[in-house]
Amino acid sequence: MKYSGFKVIKEALTGHKGWKPVWRKPEPKPAYDIVIIGGGGHGLATAHYLAKKYKQKNIAVLEKGWIGGGNVGRNTTIVRSNYGLHGNEGFYELSMQLWERLEQDLNYNAMVSQRGVLNLIHSDPQRDAFVRRANTMIMNGADAVLLDAKGVREHSPLLNFDNGRFPITGGLLQPRGGTVRHDAVAWGYARSADSAGVDIIENCEATGFDIQAGTVMGVQTSRGPIKAGKVAVAVAGNSSRVMAMAGRRLPIESHVLQAFVSEGLKPLLPGVITFGAGHFYVSQSDKGGLVFGGDIDGYNSYAQRGNLPVVEDVCEGGMAIMPMIGKARMLRMWGGIMDMSMDGSPIIDRTDISGLYFNGGWCYGGFKATPASGLAFAHLLATDTPHDTATAFTLDRFERGLMIDEKGQGAQPNLH
Amino acid sequence: MIINHPLLGPRDASEFVHMGDASLMHRPDPKSETAADDFYRYQYLRDNPAGLYAELWFHEQGDRSWLVVTRNTLTHEIIDVQLARHIARQKS
Ligand SMILES: Cc1cc2nc3c(=O)[nH]c(=O)nc-3n(C[C@H](O)[C@H](O)[C@H](O)COP(=O)(O)OP(=O)(O)OC[C@H]3O[C@@H](n4cnc5c(N)ncnc54)[C@H](O)[C@@H]3O)c2cc1C
Numbered sequence: 337m338k339y340s341g342f343k344v345i346k347e348a349l350t351g352h353k354g355w356k357p358v359w360r361k362p363e364p365k366p367a368y369d370i371v372i373i374g375g376g377g378h379g380l381a382t383a384h385y386l387a388k389k390y391k392q393k394n395i396a397v398l399e400k401g402w403i404g405g406g407n408v409g410r411n412t413t414i415v416r417s418n419y420g421l422h423g424n425e426g427f428y429e430l431s432m433q434l435w436e437r438l439e440q441d442l443n444y445n446a447m448v449s450q451r452g453v454l455n456l457i458h459s460d461p462q463r464d465a466f467v468r469r470a471n472t473m474i475m476n477g478a479d480a481v482l483l484d485a486k487g488v489r490e491h492s493p494l495l496n497f498d499n500g501r502f503p504i505t506g507g508l509l510q511p512r513g514g515t516v517r518h519d520a521v522a523w524g525y526a527r528s529a530d531s532a533g534v535d536i537i538e539n540c541e542a543t544g545f546d547i548q549a550g551t552v553m554g555v556q557t558s559r560g561p562i563k564a565g566k567v568a569v570a571v572a573g574n575s576s577r578v579m580a581m582a583g584r585r586l587p588i589e590s591h592v593l594q595a596f597v598s599e600g601l602k603p604l605l606p607g608v609i610t611f612g613a614g615h616f617y618v619s620q621s622d623k624g625g626l627v628f629g630g631d632i633d634g635y636n637s638y639a640q641r642g643n644l645p646v647v648e649d650v651c652e653g654g655m656a657i658m659p660m661i662g663k664a665r666m667l668r669m670w671g672g673i674m675d676m677s678m679d680g681s682p683i684i685d686r687t688d689i690s691g692l693y694f695n696g697g698w699c700y701g702g703f704k705a706t707p708a709s710g711l712a713f714a715h716l717l718a719t720d721t722p723h724d725t726a727t728a729f730t731l732d733r734f735e736r737g738l739m740i741d742e743k744g745q746g747a748q749p750n751l752h
Numbered sequence: 753m754i755i756n757h758p759l760l761g762p763r764d765a766s767e768f769v770h771m772g773d774a775s776l777m778h779r780p781d782p783k784s785e786t787a788a789d790d791f792y793r794y795q796y797l798r799d800n801p802a803g804l805y806a807e808l809w810f811h812e813q814g815d816r817s818w819l820v821v822t823r824n825t826l827t828h829e830i831i832d833v834q835l836a837r838h839i840a841r842q843k844s
Contacts, residue, residue, distance in 0.1 A: 585797040585798065585799060585800075587798070590800055635765075636805055637825050637828065735796070748772070750770055
């Protein structure tokens, strides 16, 4: 079924009876050429690119829950390519360009909205760091605009410019950044992969690997054993648990990140605004809710819910920079489990087990990476060579001293 | 979360800083033949279990002692709290 304006009108006139489920519910087959574990954004995008771009056949995606139940449906939907290090920035800019074509590629409305991402500046050293970052962005083909205080005032007049501790002296704006409807991304990739013949198998948890003489032969699942030529792990916050089943320890800790949504308000925010110094960022959804969050809670967790000190910290940040938020009522809050890596950057690589591939370590920023991660992982699976933009994301970089540490925090995942 | 400090009694977890896996207390021997590899594993690799986890918390806003907290990462329930220095002394 192809979506179009004509189809919408036709369905409107015929009682909306022609809409169909957009992916099948197949039974698992005994064997596949490629089995992807994890039906989040990254697993589904990988399946899409494997089938459509790399023309691979006989692929399954195993998802222990339902499509959209993981972080892909829990994030705050921000997409941007404003990284400061070369190993990262080219990759995230590729992702940004793929977002710009996503809806045409998938024939699916993902509400890609390039409303801009503004990072606030409060001090001279911070400005220097952002100027450097902006130059890295421009060198990698991204867009970056440095605003002075007046520029920020014109962009977002409702902010608190007179905060004594954090006066706003400027901002780094990426006009092409913005937001994308997160679960539509999962559904769009699932529909595309399914239409290219990929089996998307929900309620199917990988429970073990069949590894013989250093080669992976298949996976055990809650719905029986499945043989596989190659196995690709893309399970985000559960990376360590799944790789432990293959006897591997990862440079990753799992941490909880919370998000919050207010009641719906009239349009008031022009785009995404981040107040990094105060651990707060915010945007406004098309329904009008303020979508906001801050830092991770800071301790290992698989609970998918956080604790009150961070709620307080985020709300304090909001009140400091945008005092009107105190009048808005909070509607919902939730948590998701982040695969925090030791340098804050991701991993897309082979493992030392032949046929087993790993994608993870996305920290709190993997949603924006979804298209490029899928493309790069599919490239690696299909060609056994890393994608040009993902050569730095190796699993052994910690052993070799080739960390990509944007914040310079070292091996302390709760600080990235 | 409330951490039951062995000396000070129940304290709010927000007074503490979380340092990570309690195995970080046991630094490898730098003179060993395998030191480079040992330090790589010590510094960068983690068990990261879903379930019971022994971890270091630093009472930064309190008496500045280091604690080993055993906590369930699935429920956030705290099972056991000990002074890290007691554990270190017992070991040496
Ligand atoms: C509150 C919050 C806000 C965020 N905000 C942003 C943001 O604004 N911008 C941004 O870029 N990123 C953001 N992120 C991060 C982003 O959501 C993640 O990095 C990204 O979604 C992770 O990739 P994924 O979509 O594949 O993960 P997931 O959707 O979590 O996919 C992994 C899947 O693997 C499945 N799985 C796990 N174990 C197994 C198993 N054994 N067998 C089968 N399946 C299994 C899980 O059920 C899950 O569906 C945010 C995250 C959170 C929680």
